Amino acid sequence: MELKHESFAVSTSKSRLKVIATSASCGAFILLILVAVLAYRYHQFHKEKNDIFVDVAGEDDRKITFGQLRRFSWRELQLATDNFSESNIIGQGGCGKVYKGILSDNMKVAVKRLADYYSPGGEAAFQREVQLISVAFHKNLLKLVGFCTTSSERILVYPYMQNLSVAYRLREKTDVFGYGITLLELVTGQRAIDLSRLEEEEEVLLLDHIKKLLRENRLDDIVDGNLKTYDRKEVETIVQVALLCTNSSPEGRPKMEEVVKMLRGIGLAERWAKWEQLEDAMNQDLAVLMSQQYIWAEDSSIDQEAIQLSRAR
Structure with missing residues (x-):
């Protein structure tokens, strides 16, 4: 009887342990579910509170590999500019609006939101601006921090400059030359140096290529083919200003203040x-020099033939 009683006691003790273990497991499971529900409710509450700042689905993954640029998400720039608030606009033009923004690391930036992205040449213009500015390294040139692309947005991010403009940074003659080259690249959609042009002509430099087309009165051939519609007079003005900026003599290049005026047509004609007079004179001198070299080469070949004949005797 005692053995049976002891066996019953052990069995009862094991049953109690099983019940306790099962209850504890169920309690822990219920507690985990409760914590998960609370966490979900908390997340939903804050998401609804900030539902104006959302990520844009399907961001464009086109890779731009020019320079070291930071790729921003749409949400980052929404937060930085207070959802592109009108109160943060610091500039506006035909290409879009520029907003002041503060990134999560407290860096102040100028966010350029391009307009008319779907217009002819809009995507090409964005690609060229990113490519050109991302590889431009100069102490006085405005550096591109990064960019953002979505299915419907193209945005460029620059350092924020308190009470200053790009014209302020472009003061030195070297900057004026670079500005002229940039204008030519934007108008033509071509690179400043392109070896592929050797297949059709001698000019590798974009500058020489454009001068040649101008001499042949082929202004329309200068313009980027992606620009379906454009004002011919405006293109002519831009090209003329760009060539003045790229004068071979630094002393002959205009100041940025003069460039701004000439783009408005003030003082450009004179x-x-x-410039055309000087260019014509230079071309004439070059033609004379080339003809002299040709005559010298002919004389040299005749002398060489005479020497060979005399040796043959």
């Missing part, structure tokens, strides 16, 4: 007339 300066362009002088």
